[in-house]
Amino acid sequence: MAKINYWLMKSEPDVYGIEDLKKETETLWDGIRNYQARNFMRSMKINDQAFFYHSNCKPPGIVGMMKVEGVRLVDPTQFDSNSKYFDPKSSQKEPRWDCTKMSYIGKFEKGINLDQLKELYKPEDLQLVRKGNRLSIMPIKKETALELLQKLGNPIP
DNA sequence: GCCAACGTTGGC
DNA sequence: GCCAACGTTGGC
Secondary structure, eight states, X not given: OOOOOEEEEEEOTTTSOHHHHHHHSEEEEOOOOOHHHHHHXXXXXXXXXXXXXXXXXXXXXXXXXXXXEEEEEEOGGGGOTTSTTOOTTOOSSSOSOEXXXXXXXXXXXXXXXHHHHHHHOOTTTOGGGSTTOOOSEEEEOHHHHHHHHHHHOOOBO
C-alpha cells in the first residue's frame, strides 16, 4: 500500500461543515488565500487523508475524516468577480490559487475538541495547538495522526 | 464582540 | 528591503 500523508483542514461549520460534505460526498476545497496553506495543499497526494476541523464555533475541534481525490486543481473562485475569493491579480495563464478535491470518509462518533487536543499534544507534535496558529491547512505528523485515529475510532460513513 | 497574533500591502 | 498600517483568523 502506498504511503499516505495526513493533514488537518479547517472550516467554519456555518460556512461549510462536515454535514455539508456528508451530503455532497465530495467538494472542492477552494477559497484558500494564504500561501503557506496553499503550499501545503500543493504537496498533497491523491489518497492522502485529512482531519476535518470545525473552527470558529463551540467547541472547535476535529469532527471527521476526508480523503484527497484531486490535487492542484485551479480554484475557480479566483476568477469569479462575484465571489468573496475573487483575486484580480490572478491570471488565467498563471492562476495564483489552486485547490484540492476532497471526499467524505466519515464522522467520528465523539470527535475531539481543541481543549482536549491541547491537553494531549505539545505544539511540536501538533501544529494546531501552537499559540497564535491561524493556518487553515497543516500537515499532521504520522505518529500523531495514527494515535488520533486510534483514539477517535473508525469514522462513521 | 474583543483582541492577539499573524500575513499582506504599499510607501519610501 | 524595511516597516507601519491595515486586514484576517479564530479562540475566548
